[in-house]
Amino acid sequence: MPASSKTASVSSADTSSSYSARHLSVLEGLEAVRKRPGMYIGSTDSRGLMHCLWEIIDNAVDEALGGFGTSIDVVLHADDSVEVRDTARGIPVDIEPKTGLSGVEVVFTKLHAGGKFGGGSYAASGGLHGVGASVVNALSERLDVEVDRGGKVHAMSFHRGEPGNFVDKGEKTPDAPFSPFEKGSQLAVIGKAPKGVTGTRVRYWADRQIFTKGAAFQTEELLSRAQQTAFLVPGLSIRIRDERPATLSAAEDGKPVERVFSYEGGISEFVDFLATDKAVTDTWRLQGTGKYTETVPVLNESGHMVSTDVDRECEVDIALRWGDGYETVSRSFVNIIATPKGGSHQAGFDQGLLKFVKQQIDANARRLKVGNDKLEKDDVMAGLTLVLTVRLPEPQFEGQTKEVLGTPAVRGIVANVVAKTLAERFGSSKRDDKVQVEAVLQKIVSEMKARIAARAHKETQxxxxxxxxxxxxxxxxxxxxxxxxxxxxxxxxxxxxxxxxxxxxxxxxxxxxxxxxxxxxxxxxxxxxxxxxxxxxxxxxxxxxxxxxxxxxxxxxxxxxxxxxxxxxxxxxxxxxxxxxxxxxxxxxxxxxxxxxxxxPLHRVVVINPGSKPNETIYTYSEQELQGVIAGLKRTNKRYQDPIQRYKGLGEMDADQLATTTMDRKGRLLRxxxxxxxxxxxxxxxxxxxxxxxxxxxxxxxxxxxxxxxxxx
The missing domain is CATH 3.40.50.670 (Rossmann fold)
Known part of the structure; x- marks a missing residue:
């Protein structure tokens, strides 16, 4: 940008001719994140605030997914900061050779840097763009990180993405005096870690210059997703603790909200948790793998990106069951990251399931009395509770928010796994399997006929x-x-x-x-x-x-x-x-x-006014409100008709009273x-x-x- 800017009135031709390279802005490092936060976290309201928190939590979950660490603690502190602790391997603290910086500083200050770009650190992970921790750091007024590794406790602090030192007097606060490093960054050693103990602790204060007023961490959303993650990673324990003043005042006992989630049953237990209707089948598990080849840019020894064919493997794990309801409850995940808008894995499941069921219905059309009716996807999905998970290295997501899986090859792999495993289930000679298979087919045909009947009913109504x-x-x-x-x-x-x-x-x-x-x-x-x-x-x-x-x-x-x-x-x-x-x-x-x-209203109070002044009518809607009105009348020495009328039903009102209190838009109360x-x-x-x-x-x-x-x- 120019060193100074001037305002002048110019023609459109002059403006076009004067537009040159010097007018272009180049945002470097974390400056781009602070300038356009919506590109990285979706929004700057509560959703964006929660997205930042899950970027940090997901890093810890990825470690647990790889077999490192079995517990994660998340604490919402009273000072509006949030802390995430894990017992995994700990962020690397040695020097990264290309930048000359410690691993901790690289992770928290460099975009597209991390252990999830094919270096062998993670077979499958949710955070794969390498921007999660650095984006959270850029959008935080203060961020402190401590790493237990090699028998030492390492620590580093950042102010809006810049490393340096805070001078705290007592409790840590983002308002403490801050001085950035001048000659070189320092990863301080602040203590000794017990032998064999490793892990990472990240505490940060979201920058209120970035996030909108009123943006806050959502406890219920946090609890819900923590529980969901615990289902997806059997054996992982996630503890959520909310110490914020608003939470304490809302709690009946005045204590912080604390919940611990840990499940050994995996996604089968997740399906049982999600399902609310009566079961038609047991929870079925469909599992399989598939290989595919993907062309990706790979950094060679000379530092150049070269397009290379890489062999990949996709693991598919599905749990499902049909119930007697008609609602479909579906959850899909890629490396434990939720994909609420689906993607290639969801499309593959829909394709494989619908094709297989149609074949089964056609093969048994006479026995099931199908007639000429045509099966639709909604007939098959009615009453289905489903948890669909796939694990693969470096999945392609659409955007940093990771709501849609884009890897094309996954669709065919999931469809094949669904068709193969369902064929084994439907072809089983076990009595219990036969009974459940028949119940599913009967339910699907019944849903098809109900849909056709309902459509005809709707058309006539x-x-x-x-x-x-x-x-x-x-x-x-x-x-x-x-x-x-x-x-x-x-x-x-x-x-x-x-x-x-x-x-x-x-x-x-x-x-x-x-x-x-x-x-x-x-x-x-x-x-x-x-x-x-x-x-x-x-x-x-x-x-x-x-x-x-x-x-x-x-x-x-x-x-x-x-x-x-x-x-x-x-x-x-x-x-x-x-x-x-x-x-x-x-x-x-x-x-x-x-x-x-x-x-x-529940009560009608007629206030008796002196002289020729007409009486006043007051309607109350609860016993408490009635007592308040009576107390107010007594304080002002006003008389009222006794006994007070208590409405037991709408039929006790006359038309004027009903209109005034319940039906007239000007004075009625609706919930x-x-x-x-x-x-x-x-x-x-x-x-x-x-x-x-x-x-x-x-x-x-x-x-x-x-x-x-x-x-x-």
Missing amino acids: RRKNALESSSLPNKLLDCRSNDVAQTELFIVEGDSALGTARAARSSEYQALLPIRGKILNVQKASVSDMLSNLECASIIQVIGAGSGRSFDIDSARYGKVIIMSDADVDGAHIRTLLLTLFFRYMRPMIEAGRVFAAVP RVKLEDAENAGRVFELLMGNDVAPRKEFIIDGAGLARERIDT
Whole structure:
């Protein structure tokens, strides 16, 4: 860049002619990372902050994957720093000959430097671009690293990527005075390490000049991924400890959150953990290897990059099981790094599975009564819980965030392993295998027929024109507006509430659908039972977007669906049953934030005003709020009508009261139903509404009050 810059008004021709090489910026070293952090960590919000943390943790996991070290500790300190400790080999501390720097400084200051570029240090690893540790260092206000190796404890500190010394007075802090090395970097020896003890400790403070305000480490995300990693590396123990003040204040006992994850069962145990439905098969393990040749640039002895054909081996390890649900739960990994957007390994699995199952269905078409129906991928994947892992040296990822595997040869290898191992399973002479294979085929054919039936049902239930409107349920009181974004469907409890709601609604954009008592518990029922149930079928028909995998949210007839039930135990049960129906068969409505629960008041307090001034009405929504209102009236010497009216049901309100408190957009209170974590939501629905009675009974006995609170919220 020029030494100084001037602002002038010039023509576009002058600007073009004056653009030369001197206008180009060359960002060297870690300066490029600080200038464009999004290229390396995706974003500078909480996601980017978590990405940095996992770059450090993954380095320790790669060591464990190679058989070095069995424990990793992650501590979120109270001063907003984070520390990762491992018991692996420790970062090399000797001098790297090409740079003349210690191995520690090379790892933390040089982009594309590390032990994962084919030098034999790692057969398979997750961090392979060589930028993880150096990027974290560049984006940290302070980073301290200690290495136990060779009987000594080595230490080095960095300030925004630059090595030097901090002058700490007591506790370590990024605000301590810092002086960079002037003549040469020094890897200090600060103590002795016990004989045979090795490992690395990295503690850093994220640079708040880089990360957005409010960016913070997400404890739940950290716990979830730590548990996931422990599943993928059997024998590895990962301890997470959160000492931050916000966590301490939120904890019931005021103590730090601490969890330890360690599993010996590997991905088979992972599948059992992920699956929430009733098993149709045991957890099957599909394993195999494949070789391929890859042309890669290799650094020769003279320091030049030469394209060379390299023989590779890919290890495939898959655990899967079918359940009686229709949701697909799939997790894919490359060298224990999650690939949420799939890639060549996921494509290979889909290809191999679908091709093999189609062959089996065709070979048994008469016995399975398939007819002329055509199998689709969703039919095979319904109810499948899958963990797919591949291990290979130097995988090709799309971008530093490693969300998609790009190595082309992996697709064919995974497809071949799936076809071969499934053929062995389906051809087994064992009685148990035969029973499970038959159950899988029957389930897949059943899913195919249910899909075809649901699609036909959806086509007949789309919004009708004026001539066809009579096909909608007679009990539906529809609205006049055709603007979906403005329309609302109120599902009300019983005819008494319907009568009041009918007078209270705005017929221009508010529709009413009454239901009779408690609908079918669809968590226990089959698809066919659900469709044949009058109340469930009416709700699906009125919404007009289908159900299950064929649900099309763009065809929904209403912008909002509002569940309006009484504020009592029965009303809460009805609301739970309705939410179960939406969760199981119309989940996109919840995901889009279009399902709400009305919040009717519990009490009506009439404040008596003196003279001719009209009385004032106050509605309260909890016992605590009521007591607060009464206390406030007594402090101001205001009188109120006694006894105070307690609403037991919506039918007790008159139309004006219902409109004012529950239906009028200007004054009503709605609770949006959210689905932030589908897995946890699925477990809660299965606990509260599923077939297994014992866990539900135990849950209710242990915390009856908590159960009511969860239902209400």
